[in-house]
Amino acid sequence: MRPLTHETPKPLLKVGGVPLLEHHLVRLRDAGIxxxxxxxxxxxxxxxxxxxxxxxWGLRIRVSREAAPLETAGGIIEALPLLGEAPFIVVNGxxxxxxxxxxxxxxxIDSGQGRLVLVDNPTHHPRGDFRLVDGKVEQPEDTVTxxxxxxxxxxxxxxxxxxxxxxxxYERGKRALKPLLxxxxxxxxxxGERFEGVWNDVGTxxxxxxxxx
Numbered sequence: 001m002r003p004l005t006h007e008t009p010k011p012l013l014k015v016g017g018v019p020l021l022e023h024h025l026v027r028l029r030d031a032g033i034x035x036x037x038x039x040x041x042x043x044x045x046x047x048x049x050x051x052x053x054x055x056x057w058g059l060r061i062r063v064s065r066e067a068a069p070l071e072t073a074g075g076i077i078e079a080l081p082l083l084g085e086a087p088f089i090v091v092n093g094x095x096x097x098x099x100x101x102x103x104x105x106x107x108x109i110d111s112g113q114g115r116l117v118l119v120d121n122p123t124h125h126p127r128g129d130f131r132l133v134d135g136k137v138e139q140p141e142d143t144v145t146x147x148x149x150x151x152x153x154x155x156x157x158x159x160x161x162x163x164x165x166x167x168x169x170y171e172r173g174k175r176a177l178k179p180l181l182x183x184x185x186x187x188x189x190x191x192g193e194r195f196e197g198v199w200n201d202v203g204t205x206x207x208x209x210x211x212x213x
Contacts, residue, residue, distance in 0.1 A: 003205075004053070004205050004208070005042075005043075007043075008043070008044040009040075009042055009044070009046055009047055010042075010093060010094045010202070011047060011079055011093035011094065012046060012050060013202065013208060014212075015096050015202070015208070015211045015212060016211075016212065017071075017120055019050065020094065020095075020096055020202060021038070021047070021050065021051075022057075022102065023096060024091050024093070025054070025057050025059060025061075026061075027098075027099070027101055028058060028089070028091075029057050029058055029059055030087065030099055031100065031101035031102040031105055032036065032102060032105060033059075033089070033101065034058075034059060034060060034107065035059070035060045035061075035062075036054060036059050036060070036061045036062075037061075037062050037063075037064055037077075037079050037082045037083055037088075038051050038061055038062075038063050038064070038066050038075075038093075039063075039066060039070075039075040039079060039093075040063050040065055041065070041066070041067075041068065041069045041070070041075075041078050042064035042069060043060055044063075044065055044066070047063065048065070048119075050064045050095050051063055051086055052184070062082050062084055064079035064147060066078060066178070068174070068176070070173065070174050070175065071092065071174055071175055071176045071177070072090075072092075072176065072177035073167070073170070073174070073175040073176060073177040073179075073180050074173055074174045074175035074176075076090060076167060076170075076177075077170055077172055077173075077175065078172055080164065080167060080177075083164060084121055084164065085164045086164065087109050087162060088164065089104050089105070089159070089160070089161050089163055090105050090158075090160050090161075090162060091102060091158065091159050092157075092158030092159070093199055094158075094201070094202050094203065095155050095157065095158050095159070095199065095200065095202060096196040096198070096199070096200045096202055096211060097157065097159070097195075097197065097198055097199040097200070097213045098110060098197050099117060099157070099159055099197060099199065100197075101193055104117070104159075104160075104161040109160060110163065110188075110197075111163050111165055111183075111187050112163055112165050112168075112179070113162075113163050113166065113190070113191065114160055114161065114163070114166050114184055114189060114191075115160060115161040115162075115190070115191045115193070116130070116137055116157075116159075116160045116162060116181070116190065116191075116192040116193075117157045117159040117190060117193055117195050118130065118132055118137070118154035118155060118156060118157060118192050118193065118194050118195065119154060119155050119157045119194070119195050119196070119199045120154065120155070120157060120194075120196065121150060121153065121154065121155045122201060123199075124201070124203070124205070124207075125155050125201075126150045127140075127146060127150055127153065128140065128149065128153025128154050128155050129153065129154065129155050129156045130140050130153060130154060130156065130181075130185075130192070131152055131153055131154070131196070132154055132192050132193075132194055135191050135193070136188070136190070136191055136192070137181075137185055137190040137191060137192040138185060139182070139185055140152070140153050153158065153194075154194060156181075157195060157199055159195075166180075166184070166189070166212075167180070169188075189203055
């Protein structure tokens with residue numbers, strides 16, 4: 001996202017004049033969530049100052065500070081003491097969507113389980129990430145052609161529901177999420193749903209500009 005992120009952290013870039021992070025906070029509040037933990041690393045002081053205590057949105061916000069970026073799983077594991085023992089929703093700060101979060105709030109989830117929200121493959125990621133078979137998340141088939149894989153896979157949206165113990169046993173530190181998801185698939189612990197509404201991965205200045213047309 002450079003040069004846009006030279007002075008502004010990605011979650012504070014604006015769509016329709018409103019920071020990406022604020023879009024999420026408002027949707028989460030409107031779905032009935034009252035407590036939010038926000039991970040902050042790069043230009044984290046700006047993120048923390050923007051969030052405050054969350055009162056202006058009717059939320060209670062706590063910020064989990066990372067001295068250095070810990071990647072997705074590492075950031076979640078670092079924040080676990082703030083998240084408690086109930087299932088929690090994770091939303092990537094660099095996506096824009098109109099996903100109805102109440103669908104996850106109303107979803108019962110068993111110990112050790114995770115549930116991913118999957119979307120149709122965007123043009124910049126045509127091969128997708130996973131298959132969705134009868135509500136279960138599965139790995140793509142290795143033997144199919146790229147064209148067939150594109151037709152039969154979906155992309156992980158960065159939105160998910162996890163039981164707190166989904167991350168049990170993993171040490172703190174920098175850690176990518178994909179290996180944990182792969183392990184959960186092997187154990188049959190990962191379900192999913194397809195979302196066909198508005199969803200954008202705001203990964204380049206061009207994609208952000210397209211949203212603001």
